[in-house]
Amino acid sequence: MLIRTASDIVPSEITPQAVYLNRRQFMAASAGLLLPLSAIAALPAGKSPYSTSDTPNSRKDITSYNNFYEFGTGKDEPALYAGRLKTRPWTVTVDGEVGSPRSFDLDSLLKLKLQERIYRMRCVEGWSMVIPWIGFPLAELLKQVQPNSRAKFVAFETALRPGEMPGVARRVLDWPYREGLRMDEAMHPLTIMAVGLYGDVLPGQNGAPIRLVVPWKYGFKSIKSVTRIHLVEKQPPTSWNLAAPGEYGFYSNVNPEVDHPRWSQATERRIGEFFKRKTLPFNGYGEQVAGLYRGMDLRKNF
Numbered sequence: 001m002l003i004r005t006a007s008d009i010v011p012s013e014i015t016p017q018a019v020y021l022n023r024r025q026f027m028a029a030s031a032g033l034l035l036p037l038s039a040i041a042a043l044p045a046g047k048s049p050y051s052t053s054d055t056p057n058s059r060k061d062i063t064s065y066n067n068f069y070e071f072g073t074g075k076d077e078p079a080l081y082a083g084r085l086k087t088r089p090w091t092v093t094v095d096g097e098v099g100s101p102r103s104f105d106l107d108s109l110l111k112l113k114l115q116e117r118i119y120r121m122r123c124v125e126g127w128s129m130v131i132p133w134i135g136f137p138l139a140e141l142l143k144q145v146q147p148n149s150r151a152k153f154v155a156f157e158t159a160l161r162p163g164e165m166p167g168v169a170r171r172v173l174d175w176p177y178r179e180g181l182r183m184d185e186a187m188h189p190l191t192i193m194a195v196g197l198y199g200d201v202l203p204g205q206n207g208a209p210i211r212l213v214v215p216w217k218y219g220f221k222s223i224k225s226v227t228r229i230h231l232v233e234k235q236p237p238t239s240w241n242l243a244a245p246g247e248y249g250f251y252s253n254v255n256p257e258v259d260h261p262r263w264s265q266a267t268e269r270r271i272g273e274f275f276k277r278k279t280l281p282f283n284g285y286g287e288q289v290a291g292l293y294r295g296m297d298l299r300k301n302f
């Protein structure tokens with residue numbers, strides 16, 4: 001794993017962060033912007049109560065150190081190859097146990113309540129970042145299709161396009177990449193679908209054009225480039241759980257007390273920092289989400 005110290009960081013990497021602090025000005029000046037101006041204008045001006053006050057990582061860190069196995073298993077490969085994925089037109093089909101199944105095109109998704117959310121993200125591999133996402137609550141999307149009483153879980157699927165995704169030629173995972181949440185986790189206000197970061201559209205390597213973000217779970221739950229959302233009655237199969245059930249559970253809540261079989265989860269290294277920090281239960285979002293798991297044994301349901 002590549003750890004950079006302050007002296008490695010060139011000023012051009014720091015600039016976007018400073019510019020970002022004057023987001024509206026940056027947005028107005030940003031020429032190649034794909035998020036429609038109307039969507040950006042609708043962003044609330046104040047800071048979301050769901051945002052952390054931790055300092056965001058630089059745009060450079062967020063867009064150059066990634067996991068997106070469809071484009072290779074190296075941290076640098078998503079940035080090199082994810083641009084090959086054609087993200088327009090794009091549809092997300094939401095179906096299953098719902099009253100009105102629908103396919104949404106990207107423009108209709110951008111009309112949902114976009115907000116900026118600065119979230120701490122903790123990867124299962126022991127590193128973390130702080131990312132200023134732009135997205136909308138998943139609950140807003142699910143409400144539109146009217147889940148019925150049998151909808152107990154939500155299954156997500158990434159696009160599978162071997163011609164555009166060099167990594168899927170290797171069967172490191174059982175493609176397409178799949179993830180799942182329990183219905184109450186999916187409806188929780190912290191759970192968002194991100195369409196942008198740092199005030200701009202989502203870069204390919206971060207899951208363009210739309211990806212899930214669940215900040216209290218290990219990063220692999222936050223599935224990228226989503227094309228299908230399927231509401232189901234039974235707990236759905238998920239890619240990492242299928243690949244190594246003893247290592248990656250369905251819940252995968254960040255838990256410093258439950259080690260991965262091959263390493264401790266007690267500490268993490270924030271990308272860009274030298275010293276490790278203590279990992280917090282539920283990645284620091286316990287006050288908001290611990291209640292979802294009351295009465296559950298989180299060692300068994302890891």
Ligand code: MTE
Nearest residue numbers: 066067068069123158177219220222223224
């Ligand atoms: N989604 C898909 N489709 N394929 C992947 O390989 N990797 C996951 C998750 N979503 C992955 C994915 C993992 S392991 C992590 S840590 C996060 O994406 C990383 O997100 P980031 O690159 O935006 O930081």
